Amino acid sequence: xxxxxxxxxxxxxxxxxxxxxxxxxxxxxxxxxxxxxxxxxxxxxxxxxxxxxxxxxxxxxxxxxxxxxxxxxxxxxxxxxxxxxxxxxxxxxxxxxxxxxxxxxxxxxxxxxxxxxxxxxxxxxxxxxxxxxxxxxxxxxxxxxxxxxxxxxxxxxxxxxxxxxxxxxxxxxxxxxxxxxxxxxxxxxxxxxxxxxxxxxxxxxxxxxxxxxxxxxxxxxxxxxxxxxxxxxxxxxxxxxxxxxxxxxxxxxxxxxxxxxxxxxxxxxxxxxxxxxxxxxxxxxxxxxxxxxxxxxxxxxxxxxxxxxxxxxxxxxxxxxxxxxxx
Ligand code: 13P
Ligand code: SF4
Numbered sequence: 001x002x003x004x005x006x007x008x009x010x011x012x013x014x015x016x017x018x019x020x021x022x023x024x025x026x027x028x029x030x031x032x033x034x035x036x037x038x039x040x041x042x043x044x045x046x047x048x049x050x051x052x053x054x055x056x057x058x059x060x061x062x063x064x065x066x067x068x069x070x071x072x073x074x075x076x077x078x079x080x081x082x083x084x085x086x087x088x089x090x091x092x093x094x095x096x097x098x099x100x101x102x103x104x105x106x107x108x109x110x111x112x113x114x115x116x117x118x119x120x121x122x123x124x125x126x127x128x129x130x131x132x133x134x135x136x137x138x139x140x141x142x143x144x145x146x147x148x149x150x151x152x153x154x155x156x157x158x159x160x161x162x163x164x165x166x167x168x169x170x171x172x173x174x175x176x177x178x179x180x181x182x183x184x185x186x187x188x189x190x191x192x193x194x195x196x197x198x199x200x201x202x203x204x205x206x207x208x209x210x211x212x213x214x215x216x217x218x219x220x221x222x223x224x225x226x227x228x229x230x231x232x233x234x235x236x237x238x239x240x241x242x243x244x245x246x247x248x249x250x251x252x253x254x255x256x257x258x259x260x261x262x263x264x265x266x267x268x269x270x271x272x273x274x275x276x277x278x279x280x281x282x283x284x285x286x287x288x289x290x291x292x293x294x295x296x297x298x299x300x301x302x303x304x305x306x307x308x309x310x311x312x313x314x315x316x317x318x319x320x321x322x323x324x325x326x327x
Contacts, residue, residue, distance in 0.1 A: 013060045020266045029056045032292035036061045039299035046080040050087035051241035052261040052287040067242035069155040092306045097317040104306040107294035111286045115141040118196030119175040124149035148315035153323040157240035165326045182225040200282045201226035209234040220253035224260040
């Protein structure tokens with residue numbers, strides 16, 4: 001029940017997000033937040049949240065936040081019994097692979113990813129047959145079964161380093177065609193691609209970038225490398241969600257656009273009131289399936305648990321661990 005006591009307890013949390021959550025909306029979040037904080041203690045649970053979570057999740061109940069690379073790295077250090085992954089299914093699978101003996105929960109197992117569903121393990125085997133001896137670098141936005149068929153994983157934050165760490169002249173990069181093309185533009189390594197796309201980032205166009213510049217003189221435009229290469233070419237900087245956030249903190253541009261999922265700007269602007277955010281953004285329908293009531297329900301009922309066949313998880317984990325060894 002929403003009591004005066006509860007509102008007082010959660011008031012310091014509201015202070016963090018008051019710039020992005022109107023006061024009238026806060027009571028609808030406060031009760032779930034309070035319950036989640038209690039449940040985390042009772043279950044000895046931590047919440048790992050991706051940068052695309054809405055601000056009340058990102059700033060008010062999460063223990064660790066970040067891009068896919070940070071979430072994978074942090075998942076290797078978790079000391080709790082239970083991990084709740086506030087993000088999409090492939091992220092929860094990665095956390096489970098790295099923590100086979102812990103309980104990993106996802107608040108909505110329907111939170112997929114258009115990249116992960118663009119390729120199957122059989123497709124990867126066919127690519128290997130077609131290009132014998134060429135290493136397969138698989139974006140973490142993929143299923144455990146696809147990771148298990150791969151040589152090494154990468155994220156948008158380390159893809160160039162991973163490709164160049166292999167010491168070969170050709171690699172296969174799956175499944176994101178645009179990420180692969182954006183990396184190919186920065187290296188002498190030949191990159192063979194797969195035609196998977198992110199349904200959120202593929203919608204940005206070079207014309208959007210030109211219009212944004214014309215309408216906002218001096219604006220700095222940051223793009224995620226899942227955007228088409230012509231968008232990245234017209235942007236001022238391209239990087240993972242963590243790289244974009246770090247750029248804003250470092251450079252403190254007067255006016256900035258993040259060509260990515262909508263919650264990014266909300267989460268980054270909380271720490272940078274001096275930066276003005278122009279907000280053309282696209283919503284990820286998968287990330288937006290994760291809500292406070294579902295996180296609360298996951299901790300109350302200990303569902304939905306993420307499981308992976310141990311033999312498959314072992315092979316998939318090798319690809320993720322190889323990536324984590326690249327510095
Ligand atoms: P990051 O690794 O940059 O956080 O990206 C994950 C993702 O799904 C972007 O769409
Ligand atoms: Fe997948 Fe794109 Fe959503 Fe990221 S934003 S989870 S790549 S569909």
